[in-house]
Amino acid sequence: MAVPGAGSPGRLVQYVVVRSDLVHALSWPLGAVITQACHAATAAIHLHYGDPDTQRYLAELDSMHKVVLAAPDEAALSGLSDRLSQAGVAHKLWVEQPENIPTCLALKPCPKEAVQPLLRKFKLFR
Template identity: 60%
Template sequence: MSSTIVQYVVVRGDLISALKWPTGALIAQACHACTAAIHTFYQDEVTQQYLSDLDSMHKVILEAKNEESLRELSESLTQDGIQHKLWMEQPEDIATCVAAKPYTKQEVQKYFKKFKLFK
């Protein structure tokens, strides 16, 4: 039985609501993080499966409240060996987004349950 392969992406909602970033700038952060995760883990077997059908890729875009919650997620993923990219906007050096490498949904969904879909 095959399972859906998904890439989870978590972006900071406060960048728009509190810090007044343009929506396009936040979308760019997510794109940077996704590209970096795919590139970094390109040789991974599940990543290759994910890329083998470009028209059927699944991404779930979620919202973190702030930088602290994003960093806590990254630390939790790191502790449990879940490969991901914490995107740091330069030159400000602030965490803006986490993109996991592609995984089967059931393998990593539990790490992202506390986050709501980004709106």
């Protein structure tokens, strides 16, 4: 899937959206939740490795920019994944196995302005 505005010269960012209820309501250890985000980010890079924006993002290794946002629960995360798919925004929904629990998603690196409108309602993960 392509991202609208792919290849534009703007600063590239990789957004990661993590379910905050995993920590705050379900008492997952913070390290386990961070691991989920790492899995999703790595998978999104891998799946879109040949994409020009991904290659440019990786070429600027020492200045990569990620933004980690919070989804309040599984429904919000799944809804976001659906909206991103409908908009043609490349991403990876990470589903922890064997439990089959959607925990987070990561977008492929892309210009911030291309995806920010779809992510506005999500706040920084805390």
